[in-house]
Amino acid sequence: MNILLVGATGQMGRAVSDLAGSEIVAGIGRSASDFPVYETFKEVTEDVDVIIDFSTPDLLEDMLNFAEKNKVPVVIATTGYSEAHVSLIEDISNNVPIVYAGNYSLGINVMEQLAEQIARTLKNFDIEITETHHKFKKDAPSGTANMLFDAVNHGRDGKLHKLEGRSGMYESRDQNEVGISSLRGGTAVGEHSVFFYGEDEIIELKHTAFSKRIFAKGALEAAEFLVQKEPGLYTVTDVLEG
Numbered sequence: 106m107n108i109l110l111v112g113a114t115g116q117m118g119r120a121v122s123d124l125a126g127s128e129i130v131a132g133i134g135r136s137a138s139d140f141p142v143y144e145t146f147k148e149v150t151e152d153v154d155v156i157i158d159f160s161t162p163d164l165l166e167d168m169l170n171f172a173e174k175n176k177v178p179v180v181i182a183t184t185g186y187s188e189a190h191v192s193l194i195e196d197i198s199n200n201v202p203i204v205y206a207g208n209y210s211l212g213i214n215v216m217e218q219l220a221e222q223i224a225r226t227l228k229n230f231d232i233e234i235t236e237t238h239h240k241f242k243k244d245a246p247s248g249t250a251n252m253l254f255d256a257v258n259h260g261r262d263g264k265l266h267k268l269e270g271r272s273g274m275y276e277s278r279d280q281n282e283v284g285i286s287s288l289r290g291g292t293a294v295g296e297h298s299v300f301f302y303g304e305d306e307i308i309e310l311k312h313t314a315f316s317k318r319i320f321a322k323g324a325l326e327a328a329e330f331l332v333q334k335e336p337g338l339y340t341v342t343d344v345l346e347g
């Protein structure tokens with residue numbers, strides 16, 4: 106594969122290039138690397154089979170314009186998108202194949218399915234989500250916490266709503282709220298828990314990432330999957346199922 110790596114010299118960009126080596130033919134970023142790194146998409150002249158993006162929402166529009174114009178599939182791993190950004194991803198996926206996920210690890214994608222199943226079965230349990238990341242992370246809640254919310258909300262037929270951080274006075278807990286708490290510090294790679302609180306019992310589903318390598322590996326597998334595919338919006342579960 107000839108890969109264009111967006112966010113090439115960031116923490117995740119370096120994890121991807123360490124694994125992919127010479128498959129990275131160019132990057133988008135603001136520092137130098139072993140391969141050509143451009144600040145804008147219009148400078149890219151290399152033949153590209155697939156784009157892998159670990160960068161910032163600010164680059165989304167230019168990246169999707171480049172992908173559509175050159176008919177190049179895209180693996181989107183960046184988080185922190187607005188609803189308008191997500192609509193744009195959905196629109197462009199009518200013309201180019203896209204995998205879009207807030208987390209490319211294997212474990213989180215199975216955890217999503219388990220969380221949905223527990224939410225559906227234990228209808229009266231209160232649900233809370235926590236996430237912990239390194240001190241450099243820019244967005245909160247994490248993309249993964251949002252995915253886990255979507256999973257439990259699906260299990261409760263769309264009746265749930267998010268409460269991002271609690272502060273102040275409350276009469277009582279709204280049965281349909283899901284509190285999402287974000288912790289930031291040090292070098293924490295990524296920890297996510299979904300708690301289900303019942304009467305005299307608690308279930309905690311917990312995932313801990315010990316390296317950034319797992320996300321890079323998952324994104325590269327998604328890229329291999331995508332180069333064969335028709336336009337559409339795909340998930341990591343689609344990648345795992347081949």
Ligand SMILES: NC(=O)C1=CN([C@@H]2O[C@H](COP(=O)(O)OP(=O)(O)OC[C@H]3O[C@@H](n4cnc5c(N)ncnc54)[C@H](OP(=O)(O)O)[C@@H]3O)[C@@H](O)[C@H]2O)C=CC1
Pocket residue numbers: 111112113114115116117118133134135136144158159160161163164181182183184185206207208209210244248320
């Ligand atoms: N889906 C998943 O599995 C995962 C997703 N992520 C997500 O990936 C994204 C990147 O994470 P991470 O690598 O830790 O972050 P970094 O801040 O380390 O990397 C972001 C990179 O994007 C570059 N960049 C930012 N703005 C621009 C711009 N306007 N033009 C060109 N380059 C730009 C930065 O350049 P500069 O250094 O010069 O600012 C930096 O190199 C985040 O959204 C994160 O949440 C992370 C891990 C896993």
Ligand SMILES: O=C(O)C1=N[C@H](C(=O)O)C[C@H](O)C1
Pocket residue numbers: 184207208238242246247248249250294295296
């Ligand atoms: O910024 C990170 O580091 C991570 N971001 C993703 C997220 O927002 O969920 C995935 C992973 O947890 C690491």
